[in-house]
Amino acid sequence: xxxxxxxxxxxxxxxxxxxxxxxxxxxxxxxxxxxxxxxxxxxxxxxxxxxxxxxxxxxxxxxxxxxxxxxxxxxxxxxxxxxxxxxxxxxxxxxxxxxxxxxxxxxxxxxxxxxxxxxxxxxxxxxxxxxxxxxxxxxxxxxxxxx
Amino acid sequence: xxxxxxxxxxxxxxxxxxxxxxxxxxxxxxxxxxxxxxxxxxxxxxxxxxxxxxxxxxxxxxxxxxxxxxxxxxxxxxxxxxxxxxxxxxxxxxxxxxxxxxxxxxxxxxxxxxxxxxxxxxxxxxxxxxxxxxxxxxxxx
Numbered sequence: 001x002x003x004x005x006x007x008x009x010x011x012x013x014x015x016x017x018x019x020x021x022x023x024x025x026x027x028x029x030x031x032x033x034x035x036x037x038x039x040x041x042x043x044x045x046x047x048x049x050x051x052x053x054x055x056x057x058x059x060x061x062x063x064x065x066x067x068x069x070x071x072x073x074x075x076x077x078x079x080x081x082x083x084x085x086x087x088x089x090x091x092x093x094x095x096x097x098x099x100x101x102x103x104x105x106x107x108x109x110x111x112x113x114x115x116x117x118x119x120x121x122x123x124x125x126x127x128x129x130x131x132x133x134x135x136x137x138x139x140x141x142x143x144x145x146x147x
Numbered sequence: 148x149x150x151x152x153x154x155x156x157x158x159x160x161x162x163x164x165x166x167x168x169x170x171x172x173x174x175x176x177x178x179x180x181x182x183x184x185x186x187x188x189x190x191x192x193x194x195x196x197x198x199x200x201x202x203x204x205x206x207x208x209x210x211x212x213x214x215x216x217x218x219x220x221x222x223x224x225x226x227x228x229x230x231x232x233x234x235x236x237x238x239x240x241x242x243x244x245x246x247x248x249x250x251x252x253x254x255x256x257x258x259x260x261x262x263x264x265x266x267x268x269x270x271x272x273x274x275x276x277x278x279x280x281x282x283x284x285x286x287x288x
Binding site: 031034035036052055056113116117119121123125126129 | 265270
C-alpha cells in the first residue's frame with residue numbers, strides 16, 4: 001500500500017502525463033544495465049551489451065524498457081492496489097524469470113534519476129519524495145508473490 | 148579502482164560542481180530529508196525543519212569533503228581518515244543511509260546537468276560515491 005497524499009497523487013499524475021514512456025523506459029533500463037552491470041545477467045540474449053553506447057542503443061533494451069515502463073504506467077493508475085495489479089507479474093518474476101527483487105529497487109531508483117534528468121528543476125524534492133514512494137511500492141508489489 | 152577514463156569523468160563532473168558546493172550541498176540535504184525523513188535523526192541539531200542557512204552551511208561541508216575525495220582519488224583512505232574516524236566514533240551513521248544520500252546526489256546531478264548527464268557519468272559517480280561510503284564506514288568495527 002503506497003501512502004500518497006491527494007496532492008502527491010495529482011503531482012505524480014501531472015508529471016507522468018508528460019513522460020514519453022517508450023523513451024524513458026529504454027533509457028531507464030539501459031542506465032540500469034550500465035550503472036549496475038551485474039543486472040545484465042538477466043539479458044544475455046539481448047545481443048551487444050559490451051559498452052555503455054552499445055547498451056543505450058541496443059534495440060532489445062529499448063523494446064524491453066518500453067514494455068517494463070508500460071507496466072509501471074498501468075500501475076500508476078492503481079496506486080491503491082499495487083499488490084493486486086502486479087500479482088501476476090510478481091509470480092512471473094519469481095517462478096519463470098528468477099529475478100532477485102533487489103533489482104526492482106535498483107530500477108526504481110534509476111527511473112527516478114532519469115525523471116530528474118528529463119524534468120530538471122521541475123523535479124522538486126517533494127515530487128522526488130512522491131515518486132520514490134511509488135517506485136518502492138511497485139518494487140514491494142512485484143516481490144509480494146515470491147515464495 | 149577507478150580507471151583513467153573513470154577518473155576523467157569524476158573530474159569532469161566535479162568541475163561543474165566546484166564553486167557551488169553550498170547550494171549543491173543544500174539541495175542534496177533538502178532532498179535527503181524530504182525523501183527519507185528518518186535521516187533527520189542524525190541532524191537533531193538542525194531542528195525538525197532545517198532552514199536555508201543551516202542547509203547551505205552543512206551542505207557546503209559535505210560537498211567540500213567530496214571535493215577532498217576528488218582530489219585524492221588515488222588515496223581515499225588516507226585523505227578521508229579523519230572523516231572516517233569521525234563517522235566511526237562520533238557520528239555513527241548507520242551504513243544503510245549512504246545509498247540514500249547517493250541516490251539524492253544522483254538526482255541533484257541529473258536535474259542540474261540534464262542533457263549533459265551521460266550514463267557514463269552516472270555509472271562512475273555511483274561507483275566513486277559508493278567507494279567513498281565504504282571508506283567512511285570502514286573503521287566502524
